[in-house]
Amino acid sequence: QLHLQESGPGLVKPSETLSLTCTVSGGSITSASYHWGWIRQSPGKGLEWIGSVYYSGSTYYNSSLKSRVILSVDTSKNQFSLKVFHMTAADTAVYYCVREWGDGYNNYFDSWGQGTLVTVSS
């Protein structure tokens, strides 16, 4: 049974950098079938895809966040990570790490972490 677990700070100050890590258990992050990604949900709002990373390190991002986001992968630890720079109150959200699966044309987020609430406040 695949399990994804987010870890990182629950509180970040404005202008600082958020760093989150997702630890994958019950499966290998180096599987050729999957990408690994991050999705967030701001309070009272909808879901927003942030970006995805392949085990090789290749990435693709939401164009609205691309200038402030970096995704990376650590295959030795079976983890992948998210950094968001220059955090503002608008970045307050529950952040989910996810597994992305599909044929590359139609992909889906078929496994989700429990989510971690990140609040931006001084």
Place this chain on the structure above:
Amino acid sequence: SSELTQDPAVSVALGQTVRITCQGDSLRSYYGGWYQVRPGQAPALVIFDKNSRPSGIPDRFSGSSSGDTASLTITGAQAEDEADYYCSSRDRSGNQWVFGGGTKLTVL
């Protein structure tokens, strides 16, 4: 505003059938996936590839697609189906994933 448009709220009587729709140009080229978000829980994929269900999703959930609209149908809605439902697909450029604004389903 989202490239995928959903009705904000829909209600259904217990045991009845409800359809939730998602409209967007990209749905002419790509399938839409559907996600259920129960209060306090992580989202869960309920429909993929137009009308396929992941393991563990009840067969009362089904999907369909026509033109620029994808639909999620719940046949015989149960109380536990009360949740927010989001569609997702690629955006018009095909370069990234987008979600609809979500539909809050109330089971009466």
